[in-house]
Every structure is written in structure tokens, then in C-alpha cells.
Amino acid sequence: MTPPEILLILLIAAICGGIGQTMVGYSAGGCISAIVVGIIGAYVGIWLAGYVGLPPIFTITISGNAFPIIWCIVGAAIFSAALGLVNRLIVGPRR
Template sequence: MTLTELLILLVIAAICGGVGQSLAGYDLGGCFVSIIVGFIGAYIGLWIAGKFGLPEIFAIKVGAKTFPVVWAVVGSAVFTLIIALIRGAIFGRNRQ
């Protein structure tokens, strides 16, 4: 994997993480956090799709890697909701 391919994957993950956070209605942080949420969301989304036997709807292939965009957004939203619920239970509703 070249540096250009890695940067493209990071940008795609950041966009998917940001969209997932927007759908969840909760912001976990800035751009770096959106990248992490995007990658974690991709794993969660693929796991959910695998459990229900759903196909990859829209995947972008960068070099030898494929990034499942739709499942990354869905997984990012689920991950963000889980983190928001945990933070709300620990710190209360006033802190975001």
C-alpha cells in the first residue's frame, strides 16, 4: 500500500465517520476521531452485515483494499450511539 492509497483510505474513513456521527446526532471529536470512528464503523458494519447475510452495497477499492462505505456509515452511527449512551450514563446528559 502506497502513501497515496493510505491517505485516500483515511479521507474516506473520515467522511464515513463524520456522516455516521451526524446521523447519530452526537459528536465524538474532530477529524482524527472521525477517522478512527470510520474504521471502527467499517468493522462493526461488516460484522452486522455478515450476521444478517447482507451484501456489500457500496465499496470503494483503493489499491488492494476495499472499504465498505455504506456499512462504515451504519457502523459509525451504531458505534457513536453506543459511546453516547455510555458517556451519558457515566457523566450525565449535560456533558458532550
């Protein structure tokens, strides 16, 4: 992979992570956390879709690797919801 391809994947991960965090209503932080949530959400979403047997939806191919956008957003939303739940259990409800 070339550096522009890596930057493109990080940009797509940041967008998917940001959309997933917005859907849930919990933000873990700024752009770097959106990238991390997007990357982990991609793994969660792809695993979940494969486990249930669902096909890839809206796939973008970058250097021969498929990147299913919808499952990445769904995975990012699930991961962000889990982060919000853990944060609420540890810190407590906001006043």
C-alpha cells in the same frame, strides 16, 4: 499499500465517521475522532452485514481491498451511538 492509498482510506474513514456521527447526533470530537469512529465503524458495519448475510453496498476498491461505504456509515453510526450512550451514563445528562 502506498502512502497515498493510506491517506485515501483515512479520508474515506473520516467522511464515513463524520456522516455516522451526524446521523446519530453525537460528536466525539474533531477530525481525528471522526477517523477513529470511521475505522471502527467500518469493522462494526462489515461484521454486522456479514453476520446478517447482507451484500456489500456501494463498494470502493482501493489497491484490491473492498471498502463498502454504506456499511461503514451504518457501523460508524452504531459505534457513535454506543459512545454517546456510554458518555451519558458516565457523565450524566446535560442540563
